[in-house]
Every structure is written in C-alpha cells, then in structure tokens.
Amino acid sequence: MASKIFMGNMPELMEKILNNLDKEIHSLYSCALVSRHWCEMSIPIIWRNPFIFYVFKPIFISIYISSFEDLEDDIKSILKEYGININFQKPLFCYVRFLEILSLDRLNYGADRWISFHLHDKEQDIEQLKYHVANLLLKIFIKGGATLSKLELNSLNEFIEIKPEIFYLLEQNINFFSRIRVLSISLTALDELKDDDDFEFIYGSYCQILVKILKLLAKNVTKITNISVALYDSDYLSQLCHELAFIIKSQEHLKYFNFACILYTRPLELYGIVLALKSQKETLKEIRLEGCAYSKEYEALRDCENLDVIRILHCNNVIFTTFNSKISILEIYTSGLYNASGVVHILKKSGSSLQRFKLIDENSYFDDEDDDEDEDNYSIFKFNQKRCLIKSQLLLLETLMTSCPNIVCLCISGIAKYSTHILNLLSSLQKLQFLTISWNNEFDDDDESEPGEKEKKTEACAKQFAEILPPTLQYLNINQLYLGSHINILLDHCDAPLKKLSIHLPSHNESETINAIIRFCIRKKTLNFVSVNEGYRGKNIEKDLEGYVKVVSCYSYDFSVNI
Numbered sequence: 001m002a003s004k005i006f007m008g009n010m011p012e013l014m015e016k017i018l019n020n021l022d023k024e025i026h027s028l029y030s031c032a033l034v035s036r037h038w039c040e041m042s043i044p045i046i047w048r049n050p051f052i053f054y055v056f057k058p059i060f061i062s063i064y065i066s067s068f069e070d071l072e073d074d075i076k077s078i079l080k081e082y083g084i085n086i087n088f089q090k091p092l093f094c095y096v097r098f099l100e101i102l103s104l105d106r107l108n109y110g111a112d113r114w115i116s117f118h119l120h121d122k123e124q125d126i127e128q129l130k131y132h133v134a135n136l137l138l139k140i141f142i143k144g145g146a147t148l149s150k151l152e153l154n155s156l157n158e159f160i161e162i163k164p165e166i167f168y169l170l171e172q173n174i175n176f177f178s179r180i181r182v183l184s185i186s187l188t189a190l191d192e193l194k195d196d197d198d199f200e201f202i203y204g205s206y207c208q209i210l211v212k213i214l215k216l217l218a219k220n221v222t223k224i225t226n227i228s229v230a231l232y233d234s235d236y237l238s239q240l241c242h243e244l245a246f247i248i249k250s251q252e253h254l255k256y257f258n259f260a261c262i263l264y265t266r267p268l269e270l271y272g273i274v275l276a277l278k279s280q281k282e283t284l285k286e287i288r289l290e291g292c293a294y295s296k297e298y299e300a301l302r303d304c305e306n307l308d309v310i311r312i313l314h315c316n317n318v319i320f321t322t323f324n325s326k327i328s329i330l331e332i333y334t335s336g337l338y339n340a341s342g343v344v345h346i347l348k349k350s351g352s353s354l355q356r357f358k359l360i361d362e363n364s365y366f367d368d369e370d371d372d373e374d375e376d377n378y379s380i381f382k383f384n385q386k387r388c389l390i391k392s393q394l395l396l397l398e399t400l401m402t403s404c405p406n407i408v409c410l411c412i413s414g415i416a417k418y419s420t421h422i423l424n425l426l427s428s429l430q431k432l433q434f435l436t437i438s439w440n441n442e443f444d445d446d447d448e449s450e451p452g453e454k455e456k457k458t459e460a461c462a463k464q465f466a467e468i469l470p471p472t473l474q475y476l477n478i479n480q481l482y483l484g485s486h487i488n489i490l491l492d493h494c495d496a497p498l499k500k501l502s503i504h505l506p507s508h509n510e511s512e513t514i515n516a517i518i519r520f521c522i523r524k525k526t527l528n529f530v531s532v533n534e535g536y537r538g539k540n541i542e543k544d545l546e547g548y549v550k551v552v553s554c555y556s557y558d559f560s561v562n563i
Contacts, residue, residue: 014038018045025053043093049101049150051110061114061137063091068140075136082129084118096144103152108134108160135163142169142176150182151217153210162209167216174220181223185210185244186230186260207236214243224251228258229273241271248276253283260290275300282306294318310346317342326353333360338385340392344399354404359396361414390416397421401428408433413480415439418461423468432470438480455484462486466493474526477502479533485509488516497526505532505541514544521548 021027022045032042046053050060066089079086111133115126170176187207229244231237248254257277261270274297277284286309287301294316301307307325313333320342327350332343337359347354393415400407401421407429415422418439426432462483469476473496483490485506491513498520505513521527527549532541542551 014041018042021045022048023052043095044098047093047095047098050099051103051106052101058110058114058117060095061110061133062086063095064137064140067091067094067096067144068136075132078129078132082115082124082126083120084115086118094144096141096146099141099146100148101150101152102141102146102148103154104160105152105154107137111137131161134160135166138162138166139169142166142173145175147175147179148177149179150184151177151180152184153213154184154186160209161205162212167212170216177217177220179223180217180221182226183217183221183224183247184228185214186228187232187234187240203234204236207234207240211236211239211243214240214247218243218246218250221247222250222252225253226256226258227254230260230262231273232262237269238271241273245272245276248273249279251280254280255283256286256288257284258288258290259292261292270295270297272297274298277301278303280304285309287311289313289315289319292316292319298322321345324349326350328353329356330354331356331358333362335362336385336389337361337392337396338388340396340399343396347396347399348403351403352406355406356409357400357404357407358409358411359413360411361393361416386416394419394421397425401425405429406431410434411436411477413438423464426465426468426470430470430472432473434475435469435473436477438478458484459486459489462490463493466490467495469494469496471496473497474499476500479504479531485512487513491516491520494520495524497524499526500529500531501527502531503533510541514541517545518548521545 018028018031018041021031025046028042028046032039032046047060051058053060065086108130111130112126115129115133119126187210224247227244227248231241234240248257254277257280259274274295277287278300281303284304284307287304287307288311290313292298292315298319299322301322302324304323305325307323308327309329309331310323310327311329311331312319314335317339323346327346330343330346330350337343343359347357397415397419398421401424405428408431410429410432411434413436415438422437422439426435466489476496476498478490479502482504485508487503487506488509501517503513517527517530529552530545530549531552545551
C-alpha cells in the first residue's frame, strides 16, 4: 500500500491524509518535495488559506502579484515611489485558483507585513500603499478565478477601504462568492481604536462597505451552512441586520448559527435577524447564543424542532424557554445560575435524547472571610444570593438525575456546595464516559466548632465520590476540584477503568499521590495519560511515573473538548 501511495495510485486516501495536515505548513511543504504527484496534491492545500501562515513574512503575496498578467503601470510606479523594486517572475502554478478561505482583516494585515518587509525606510507612512496593495490582491483573486468556501469579515482593527472597482468586479464575477459555505461577520473594534479621533468616520466607512458586501451575498449566495454574527451598537445596525436576515432566508440548508449580541443602548431590537431563522426550521441543527437579552424574536426558535445542539453563554434566562426541540448536546456558561427554570425546561424536553451536558458557572464561589467588614445589608444580600444559587443548582442536578439517563459526557464546574445530589446523579448515569466536575469545599451542616471536622468530611467525600463512579467512565477531570491530601483515597477506592485522568496534585502530599497513581495503574491496567495542575513546580513526576503512565500537560489533552 505504501508504494501505491508514493506512486499516486490511491489519490482519495492521499487527499484525506494531506487534508488532515492543513494547519501543519512545514509538513505539507515536506510532502510537496516528495514527488510530482505529492506536490500537485499538497500545493492546493497550502494555498487554500495562505493568510493564516506567514503573517510576519508574507512572501506569498509576491507570488500572487507575479501571477497577475494585467499589473497596471500605476501600481508598479506606486511601489517604486516607496522604494519597492521587485522582479516578479511567473509562478509554477496558478495559485489564485486554490484560494478558498479569505479573511479581510488577515488580508490587510498580510499586505501591511509584506510592505514592511520590502520597505527600506521603515518610518514612511504606508497607509495609502497598503490601500492599493490590498485592493490589488482582491482584484487578482476575483479576476484570477478564485472560488471562496469561507469568508470572514471579522475585524475593524485591520480595516480595508475597498475601491468601487472591486464591487463592480464582484458583480461581474459571481462565482467568487457563489460557493461560500461559511460566513463570519463581526463589528468588533479594539478599545484603543475607539479613542481615535477618526473612529466615527472609520467605523461608518467600514459599516457602509459591510452593507455593500452583504447585499452582494444576499443576491448571489444560497449554499451557506454556517453563519457567525457578532453585533455591536451602530447607526448602521438596522441595515446590517436587514441584509443578514435576507441572507439567512436565502440559504437552502443552513445548519449552524452563532449569534453574539452586545447592544448596550438597544438591547431588544434585532431587526428580524433571529426571526429569519424560522425559514431554516427544517435544516438548523446547532445554535450558539452569547450575551443576548430576551426579545420576542427568540420565540421563532420554538419552530426549530430539529435543533440538536444548543450552546448558551451568559444570556437572559427567558431565552432558554423558547426552545422546543429534543437535543443531544447542551452547553451553558453563566455567571451564577440563580434561576434554573429555563435550563430545566430544556432538560425535561430533551430527556433521554441528551447525551452531552456542560455547565460552567463562573460565580459559584463566595468569599465569606470578609463578611465582618461588609455592611449588614450587603452581607444579607450575599447570603440570600448564595442560598438562591445553591437551591437552583440542586434543582438542576435533580432534573439531570430524573430526566436525562443517557448522558455520556458531563461537565459541571462551579457547584456552590457539595451534597448527596452529586452522588445520586453520578450513580444514575450508567452510560457516562467523560466527566469533568468541581464543587466548593463546603458541606451541608458544616460545624466549624469541631477541629478537623471539615477534613473528615472531605476524606469521606473523596471515598464516596470514587466508589460511585460508573463502570463505564474512561475520562475523569477533577483538576479544579480541591480534595487536599485525599486524592490518594479517591484513587485507591476508584474502580472505574479510567484511560485519562486530570488532577490537582497537592505539593504537600505529592509523593503519596504519585504512589496512589502507580497503585491504580498496577491494579486497573487501563490508565494511559495523566495531567496535573497548570504551573505545577513540584518534583519530576514524569520520571516517577515512567513505565506506568504518560504525563501530559493540561493543554496537550483538554478533557472539556469532549463535551
């Protein structure tokens, strides 16, 4: 088989292998040097999205310019004015035709880097030259036959002022946009850019250009499957939303919609952009909402009954009640789950269909040490908030236990207080394979008057938690769970066939914990990888665990990625 691959007799298999290297530029270049056949297969992948590479030395821009037969004399003269004299040579391939992914901010940044690399006088103002080079590249792509599959209009920080000539060319060459599958739009701007005296003018110009591009897309694109939108306050908001709504309605098979909404002065007016999703109720499979206040437009989501994945980040609780589909994946980020009724609605509706659940509660830990220094009213407020949070989280755990028995991946971070609800939930999930969990070091009826009482409860908790873990569990992440010196007790009582384990290794008890890991490896013979807390500066555990299990960093295996 290896000889057939080298000779090019298995192109389909070879293409799959090389496509998996699309972010490994050096590996792809090595493949391109193996043979002519490998070169012909590797080069299109390298040049599919060249702007993601070479951001510091984008020599590929010279190759693009070299391939353009109609390079105007005025462009050459402008380059010479700035002292840029390049002998453009005809390239081996028609690289322009390989371009599939275009990000306008990366294009502008690439033009900036290319000019800076060739410029002798680094103090020169290059804004006008950058304007010409960026537009020249767009002209080369459009006239050269590029057909995009992904378009990103994602940043005001690298703003390109597009010439009218480019819009005319786009209208004449509709194939450039016609096959776009992924569209990403954002009106974000760096805070330091907002302090610029010309910000309002720049922002207005950017929005006008964005509206023009969206109008062209609305006329000519029908194959988009993924749309990501981030909206911010703008005088052009109604126009932008109108065109985006038209684009959404025009698509034949929209599957994924990602919507971030940060509208401080107009939180309730969405100008039909969410309402347009009703036209995609048969095809929409996944939705991600971030920072959204409730609006009546979200009621349109009730008709999207084929949704399978819902991800909600820091949104108004009422939005949860607008979903009416049985989903398999639910992901929630919140700053204090003080009202779980909306989440409970989704859990009960999904029932046994739910297989993956993730809750990251970023406001579950309360610091009560300084209560004496607080005003009495604020102390009462904190107490009531904490009680409300605990009650809400317990309702969530109970609903998961009674309504969602088929969960395979579970991630719950930020439980305010340990309770038997956690044990009851885990004992009910007999198909659980992936688990990430953390809770605050508090227990019901804590009695601080008895020395060592909390330590005893922590030890008992570690033992109970280990014994309740289901026999199907393979991946366990308790890196954010503080069990002190009782990690070894958990490992000694754990009978789950773990393959990957992430823990917080206590520096004061590391030898005992390392020995417990070794005992677990010998006893179960299943553990392949262990990761410890980020920034751990203890002894060399790789050497101690050598021959038993491989130690990896927290980032080399992200346990939460499975959810």
